[in-house]
Amino acid sequence: MAVTSERRSRESSLAQVGVVAKYNFLNYFRARRFYVMIAIVLLISGLLTFVIAYRRPAGILTADLGFLSLVWGSFVSLIVILSTAFFGGDAISSEFQNRTGYFLVPNPIRRSVIYVGKWIAALTASTIILLVYAAVAIANSLYYFGFTLPNEFFLSVLYAWIFLAAALSFAFAFSSLFKSSSIAVLMSVIMLLFVFNVIDTVASSLAGVEPWFSITYGAGVVQSVLTVPYPPHVFSTPVGPGGGFSLTIFTAPVWEGLAILGIYFAVMAVLGLWLFERKEFTA
Amino acid sequence: MPPSLEAVGLSKKFGNFAALTDLNLKLQGAKCVGFLGPNGAGKTTTMKIFTGLISASSGRALINGVDVSKDKKGALASCTSLIETPEIYSSLTPKEALTMLCAIRGVPSSERNKRIDEAIGRVKMQEWENKKVGSFSKGMKQRINVASTLLSDPEVIILDEPTTGLDPRGMTEVRDIVKSLDDRLVFMSSHLLAEVTEVCDEVAMIDHGKLLVYDSIGAVTAKFSGGGGNVDVGFSHPVEAQTISIVGSVMGVLSVIPGSERHLLLKFDPKTTSQEKLFEGLAAMRVGVTSLKETSSGLEDAYLSLIKETL
Ligand SMILES: Nc1ncnc2c1ncn2[C@@H]1O[C@H](COP(=O)(O)OP(=O)(O)OP(=O)(O)O)[C@@H](O)[C@H]1O
Ligand SMILES: [Mg+2]
Numbered sequence: 254m255a256v257t258s259e260r261r262s263r264e265s266s267l268a269q270v271g272v273v274a275k276y277n278f279l280n281y282f283r284a285r286r287f288y289v290m291i292a293i294v295l296l297i298s299g300l301l302t303f304v305i306a307y308r309r310p311a312g313i314l315t316a317d318l319g320f321l322s323l324v325w326g327s328f329v330s331l332i333v334i335l336s337t338a339f340f341g342g343d344a345i346s347s348e349f350q351n352r353t354g355y356f357l358v359p360n361p362i363r364r365s366v367i368y369v370g371k372w373i374a375a376l377t378a379s380t381i382i383l384l385v386y387a388a389v390a391i392a393n394s395l396y397y398f399g400f401t402l403p404n405e406f407f408l409s410v411l412y413a414w415i416f417l418a419a420a421l422s423f424a425f426a427f428s429s430l431f432k433s434s435s436i437a438v439l440m441s442v443i444m445l446l447f448v449f450n451v452i453d454t455v456a457s458s459l460a461g462v463e464p465w466f467s468i469t470y471g472a473g474v475v476q477s478v479l480t481v482p483y484p485p486h487v488f489s490t491p492v493g494p495g496g497g498f499s500l501t502i503f504t505a506p507v508w509e510g511l512a513i514l515g516i517y518f519a520v521m522a523v524l525g526l527w528l529f530e531r532k533e534f535t536a
Numbered sequence: 537m538p539p540s541l542e543a544v545g546l547s548k549k550f551g552n553f554a555a556l557t558d559l560n561l562k563l564q565g566a567k568c569v570g571f572l573g574p575n576g577a578g579k580t581t582t583m584k585i586f587t588g589l590i591s592a593s594s595g596r597a598l599i600n601g602v603d604v605s606k607d608k609k610g611a612l613a614s615c616t617s618l619i620e621t622p623e624i625y626s627s628l629t630p631k632e633a634l635t636m637l638c639a640i641r642g643v644p645s646s647e648r649n650k651r652i653d654e655a656i657g658r659v660k661m662q663e664w665e666n667k668k669v670g671s672f673s674k675g676m677k678q679r680i681n682v683a684s685t686l687l688s689d690p691e692v693i694i695l696d697e698p699t700t701g702l703d704p705r706g707m708t709e710v711r712d713i714v715k716s717l718d719d720r721l722v723f724m725s726s727h728l729l730a731e732v733t734e735v736c737d738e739v740a741m742i743d744h745g746k747l748l749v750y751d752s753i754g755a756v757t758a759k760f761s762g763g764g765g766n767v768d769v770g771f772s773h774p775v776e777a778q779t780i781s782i783v784g785s786v787m788g789v790l791s792v793i794p795g796s797e798r799h800l801l802l803k804f805d806p807k808t809t810s811q812e813k814l815f816e817g818l819a820a821m822r823v824g825v826t827s828l829k830e831t832s833s834g835l836e837d838a839y840l841s842l843i844k845e846t847l
Contacts, residue, residue, distance in 0.1 A: 263613045264642030272639040276628060283627035283668075355622035356633070356684070359587035360640050361612040534589035535550070536620075 266366050273357075273370025274377070277344075281378040286339050290382050293335065297328050298389035305393070317398040321406050322479040325390035329409075329475055332386050333417045334445045336379035341424030342438030344371045345529055349432045354534055364530050372425055372522075379417055383410075408478050415511060416472040419518040420445060423468060426525035429532060445469065463487070463503045471513025473505050483507070539600060539614070539691035539721040540564040541586065546595035548581050548745075555581045556745040559595070563721060563738075568714060570732035570753075571725035573742040574843055579725040580620060582742070583696050587617045599692055616641075616685040617694035621678060621701065626670030630661060630680045633669060634687060641688040655683035658713055659706075674701040682710055693717060695724040699731065711735050729836045739835070743843050757834030760841050765834070767811065769800045769818065770827035779823045786817040 281287055301324045305313075313320050345368070348354035357367060387410050394402060424441040431437040449469040456464040464470040477484055484504040492500045505513065541563040548556040556578040563569050571579050584590045586597045588608040597604045602611040624633045631652060638648040656665050659679035669677065678701045685693055695714070699707040714722060714735045726732050732739060733753060740750040749756055769783070774797050783800060784792045788809025793801040804814055811828065818825045 262642060263609055264640060266609075269640050272636060276625065276632065276636040279632070280625040280627050351626075352621065352623040353625055355589065355619055356624055356637075356681070357640075358589055359612065359617045359619060360637065361609045361642075362640050363609055364588075531591075533591070534584060 263361050266363060269362050269366045270370045270373065273362075273367055274373040277371050277374035278377050281340060281374060287378060290336055290339050291385060294332060294382055294386045295389075297332070298324075298386060301328075302389065302393055305397075314397060317394055317401070318403050318405060318479055318481060320397060321390060321394055321403070321409075322476070324393050325387065325406065326409065326476045326479045329383075329386065329413050330416070330469070330472060331446075332383065333379070333413060333420055333472075334442065336382045337375075337417065337420040337424045337445065338438050338442045340375035340378045341372075341421040342428055342441045343434035344375055344425055345428035345525070346431050346434045346437040347428075349532070349534060350434050358534065365526055368425070368429075368526055368529050372421060375421055375425075376418060379421065380414065383413060383417060405478050405481065409475050412472075412475045412478060412507075412511070412514075415514050415518075416468075416475055419468060419471075419514040419521070422518045422521040422525065426521040426528065429525045429528035432532075457503045458500055461501050465505070465509070465513060468513065468517045470503070471505055471510045471517065474507050474510030477504050477510070478507065537600065538565045540598070541692060541694075541721060541723055542596075542598040542601075543582065543586075544596045544598070546582070546585060546597055547593050548578070548585060548590070549593045554745055556585075556592075559742075559745075559747055561740055561747060561750055563723060563740075566719050566721055567738060568717070568722040568724060568736040569750075570736035570739040571723060571742070572727075572729070572732065572739055572839060573725075577742045578745040579742060580696055581745075583617065583619050583694050583723075583725065586694055587612065587615075587619055589619060614688075614690050615692040615694065616688060616690040617696075618681050618685050618698050619694070619696045621674070622681050624669040624677065624680065627668055629666050629668055630656060630683070631665045633680065634684060637684055638687055643688050651687050651689075655686040656680075658686060658709075659683045660709065675703055675706055678702055679706060682713065686713070691720055693720055693722045695722065697725055697727065699726070699728065707731070729839060733835045741839065741842055748842050753835060756838050759838070761834040761837035765804050765806045765811065766830065766837075767802050767804065767814070768795060768827075768829045769802055769825055770829070771798045771800070772824040772826050774798055775800055782821050782823055783818065786814065786821065788814055788817070 305324070313323050348357065358364065391402065423445070427441045427444070428437045431440065445468070449467045452467050453464045453470050456462045456467070483506070486504060486506055488502045488504070489499050492498050543559045543561045546556060546559040547554065559582060571582070573579050581590070585592045586599060586604060588604050591605055599611040599615050604611040628636070634652045634655065635648060638651065643651060656662055659682050661676065661679050661683065664672070664676065669680065672680070682698055685695070698714070699710050702710060711731060711734060714724065724736065736753060738750065738752050739756055741748040749760070751759075771779070775794060780792050780794065780800065783789065783802065788804045790803045790805050795801050802814075809817070811830065815828045818828070
């Protein structure tokens with residue numbers, strides 16, 4: 254029999270995060286949804302590429318930034334939100350619903366380590382999706398404008414990635430809240446795709462209040478950075494007959510947008526972890 | 537320090553329902569302890585608390601002296617478990633899933649392959665080790681789950697109905713595995729009393745969330761089975777009334793109940809006779825006895841007398 258102290262030794266938490274991330278990524282990578290997501294990205298990119306090549310719209314082929322704003326900027330948020338829902342929406346709830354948690358949790362491993370490991374796996378899978386989308390946009394740009402890419406594009410990719418991290422943190426929190434995977438996925442899609450958009454519109458257009466509390470408002474920097482010069486923070490235009498009603502458009506400056514995303518990331522990470530730590534494995 | 541599992545005033549409530557009430561139980565040393573009780577008694581609840589799947593409402597659960605709720609990682613460092621029927625990420629193979637566990641549990645990488653091959657071999661799943669778990673049957677998955685408890689050379693093993701879903705050979709194999717773990721502390725719940733009698737040294741019985749008894753199987757049987765043994769006696773010809781009275785006169789026989797056409801059920805007093813003596817006595821009567829078989833173990837009697845009704 255081995256020496257007792259040896260048998261009771263433990264693996265470091267950092268190493269365990271890597272192990273959980275590795276096998277969860279492997280699980281994602283082999284699952285159908287990864288390829289569905291790649292297919293969606295290729296479909297959107299392919300459609301854009303085809304339409305531009307066929308129609309050659311003069312308006313956007315004059316400047317590389319305007320071009321990238323269309324082929325990258327207009328759909329990147331959708332891609333981020335979809336991969337967030339695909340990879341993060343059920344990450345935690347499935348451990349309960351599919352009973353995989355019964356295999357993983359009763360081990361000398363902290364729940365927070367499982368949570369972080371799974372988050373890293375989801376981030377890795379989603380980052381690959383994002384990079385595939387970026388690659389097609391880059392290829393298009395290189396074709397029409399030669400071997401230069403504006404710095405603003407790289408900033409936009411970076412911001413999109415930060416948005417991805419924040420959105421995943423958000424989806425993980427929802428995933429910890431619900432035991433049903435489908436409800437968790439549905440809720441994150443509905444929230445990120447519709448609810449926050451409605452909040453943004455209602456707050457800014459109708460109430461005239463800056464929606465600084467909305468994650469999608471913060472994510473506006475991904476698109477805004479592709480506009481030169483950067484759009485003003487507050488912009489009002491009179492609308493309606495006689496200009497009696499004025500419409501206010503808010504655009505988060507870079508610092509503010511990143512701060513909103515950072516706060517969402519942190520608050521949701523803490524909330525999700527707190528929920529997961531307390532959640533019980535009961536049938 | 538010998539391996540140990542200890543529940544101190546352990547209670548669990550689900551809303552207003554008390555699933556477990558003030559459980560005090562200390563298991564210590566290398567042995568196998570059977571955990572018995574009717575459906576809904578609180579067996580799985582107890583085991584889930586010990587493995588950090590749920591938390592206790594009050595009280596403490598200690599593994600090797602470490603409180604699970606305070607230091608789960610420390611408490612489970614040398615404890616493996618199989619609670620209910622876990623699932624493995626469906627696109628992993630058994631080999632990958634077990635490698636993942638080895639890495640989490642800190643099994644040195646130089647030993648992983650050897651340990652995994654050995655564990656997979658013991659549950660006879662070599663042929664499937666590189667196939668994705670997603671397509672496995674329930675019993676195949678359960679075999680891998682059993683293998684997963686053997687990887688890291690644990691001192692304490694918690695098994696919740698480990699033979700669930702296994703075919704007859706699988707059950708025997710798992711029983712043999714449990715029997716071979718005699719240098720560890722095994723805590724195993726089961727509804728199969730014959731299984732518990734075969735592999736366990738001690739039993740703890742629980743009902744309605746309360747511990748009824750914890751002792752060696754011999755002691756529990758002696759105390760609660762009413763001391764009776766039950767045997768089924770087979771005859772070469774249909775049993776007649778005369779045969780019944782002859783059999784009833786054999787020394788040590790307490791009662792005779794007609795079974796099917798060629799069978800009688802006897803209750804005998806193990807204090808005055810043994811099965812062997814009983815068989816000799818019956819044979820000497822020359823009434824055509826062809827077989828003698830134990831029908832219920834002492835443990836079953838003890839269980840039935842301790843647990844009056846289920847649910
Ligand atoms: N999440 C829950 N909410 C409410 N009651 C629960 C919950 N989980 C378990 N229970 C109750 O706790 C009691 C004990 O359940 P437990 O699973 O521990 O029984 P068991 O002894 O393992 O039974 P079995 O032999 O059927 O496996 C049962 O009455 C059950 O209904
Ligand atoms: Mg149970």
